[in-house]
Structure formats: C-alpha cells, structure tokens
Amino acid sequence: MSQKYARADGRSIDQLREVSITRNWSAHAEGSALIEFGNTRVLCTASFESEVPRWLRGQGRGWVTAEYAMLPRATNTRNSREAVKGKIGGRTHEISRLIGRSLRAVVDLESLGENMITLDCDVLQADGGTRTAAITGAFVALADAIEWARAEGHVRKRAEVLTDSVSAISVGVLPDGTAVLDLPYGEDSTAGTDMNVVVTGSGDFVEVQGTAEGTPFSRDQLNELLDLAVAGCAQLTDIQRQALAE
Numbered sequence: 268m269s270q271k272y273a274r275a276d277g278r279s280i281d282q283l284r285e286v287s288i289t290r291n292w293s294a295h296a297e298g299s300a301l302i303e304f305g306n307t308r309v310l311c312t313a314s315f316e317s318e319v320p321r322w323l324r325g326q327g328r329g330w331v332t333a334e335y336a337m338l339p340r341a342t343n344t345r346n347s348r349e350a351v352k353g354k355i356g357g358r359t360h361e362i363s364r365l366i367g368r369s370l371r372a373v374v375d376l377e378s379l380g381e382n383m384i385t386l387d388c389d390v391l392q393a394d395g396g397t398r399t400a401a402i403t404g405a406f407v408a409l410a411d412a413i414e415w416a417r418a419e420g421h422v423r424k425r426a427e428v429l430t431d432s433v434s435a436i437s438v439g440v441l442p443d444g445t446a447v448l449d450l451p452y453g454e455d456s457t458a459g460t461d462m463n464v465v466v467t468g469s470g471d472f473v474e475v476q477g478t479a480e481g482t483p484f485s486r487d488q489l490n491e492l493l494d495l496a497v498a499g500c501a502q503l504t505d506i507q508r509q510a511l512a513e
Contacts, residue, residue, distance in 0.1 A: 281508055283436075284449050287303045291411070296412075296432060297313055297315040297416070298414040299311065299313065300510070302401075302407075307394045307395060307451075309388055309391065310389045311388050311405040313405070314424070316383045319382065320382050329376050329377070332386070333364075333367040333405060335398070341391060347398060349438075372380065373428060375430055379413075395455040396436070398463060399434075406432055406507060437455065438464060438495045439456060439462060442458075443469045448489045448496070448499045461477070461478055462491070462492050463477075466497055470500075
C-alpha cells in the first residue's frame with residue numbers, strides 16, 4: 268500500500284493510533300473498561316439486571332442494550348448536558364442503537380436467560396472515533412459482566428453466551444484520495460468519505476456506515492477501505508483478547 272499522504276501524527280495510512288484497554292476501571296459495575304484510542308477516551312460500564320423489558324418477559328431470552336453520551340467538556344468547547352436540555356439528540360440515539368446492535372450480534376440471547384445487560388459508554392475525551400472506541404471497549408466490559416453473572420449463578424455455568432468478539436474502527440478517504448485507517452478529529456473533519464465499520468473477531472461484518480461528504484467514492488476505494496477496516500479490527504481483536512487474558 269503506497270503512502271501518498273503525510274499524517275500529522277506520523278502514522279502510516281494503515282496504522283492504528285495507540286490503543287489501550289484498562290479493565291475493571293469502575294469499582295461498582297459488573298464489568299467495565301476504559302478504552303483509549305490516541306486522545307479519544309471512553310469509559311464503558313456493563314450493568315447486569317435479573318430481568319428483561321416487559322415485551323421480552325416469559326420468552327426465555329435476555330437483552331443487551333447500550334446508552335452513549337459525551338461529557339460536556341469532552342471536546343474543545345463545552346456542550347450542555349442533553350439531560351439538562353430535556354431532549355436526547357438524534358446523533359446520541361443513533362450511536363446508542365449502533366452499539367447495542369453491534370454487541371447483540373455476538374450474544375446468544377437464549378443462553379443469557381431472562382437477564383439484561385446495559386452498556387453505558389461515556390466519552391471522557393473526544394478526538395475522533397468515539398463510537399468505534401465505544402463498541403470495542405464495550406465488548407470487554409460485556410464479557411466481564413457475563414463472567415460475573417456466571418460466577419453468581421445468574422447464567423448457566425456452561426452456557427456459551429458470547430458467540431464471537433466484536434470491534435469497530437473508522438476509515439476514510441482524505442481530500443487527496445488517500446484511504447486511511449483510524450481517523451482522529453483533524454482528519455475526520457476534512458475527509459471526503461467517512462466510514463465506520465463493525466467487524467466480528469472471525470472477520471464478518473456487522474455494520475458498515477459510509478458516506479461521501481463530497482466526491483463519491485468508487486468501488487475500488489470501497490474495497491480498499493473495507494480491507495483497511497478488517498485489518499484494523501483484527502488488531503483490535505488481539506488487543507481485546509490480551510486485555511481479557513490479564
């Protein structure tokens with residue numbers, strides 16, 4: 268892959284930012300992980316409840332859902348809390364649903380039993396890729412919450428609740444046509460095409476969100492972006508496994 272563009276942080280076009288995952292960051296949640304993608308930091312907590320929403324009661328299946336939020340000063344300027352405004356924004360709803368869908372894609376809800384796990388993903392500091400970092404970190408918190416539930420007898424000892432792992436990464440096409448992996452805000456804000464890709468540990472796609480902000484992207488560029496994303500998520504899968512093995 269040729270390098271046509273000099274990135275501000277010196278990375279190659281197919282290189283992740285420095286990624287770290289700190290498990291059990293919260294003393295109270297059944298599962299938690301602080302994930303850092305460069306200067307983006309997201310705290311993911313998993314809360315276990317021995318009940319399900321009313322519409323699922325009596326069906327023998329569990330539920331996994333997520334809520335996403337940004338702290339008021341996660342960016343360069345302060346944003347008012349949406350709870351104070353009395354209205355949750357469309358972007359927040361969209362990202363919350365994306366995280367929930369991504370996690371449910373690798374959960375056997377019947378093996379979970381009539382239990383619910385809620386993932387709260389709070390952006391402490393934003394520098395691009397907050398939704399992808401949230402998905403990647405939330406999986407680690409979810410895995411720990413499931414093991415807590417197993418140890419406490421809420422889930423059968425041998426139930427295979429997780430069918431795979433899941434992670435996500437951003438890719439994009441910059442104004443000069445260069446496809447790059449894991450965009451910080453400076454690149455994301457100028458990219459001609461911006462794409463978020465959710466991939467399982469076995470390499471299957473859960474979701475692809477891609478939009479051309481200006482010039483449409485070609486099929487060849489799409490393939491290049493997906494190849495970058497799959498390779499990036501494979502690295503994230505290894506990082507998740509290492510974190511969970513510690």
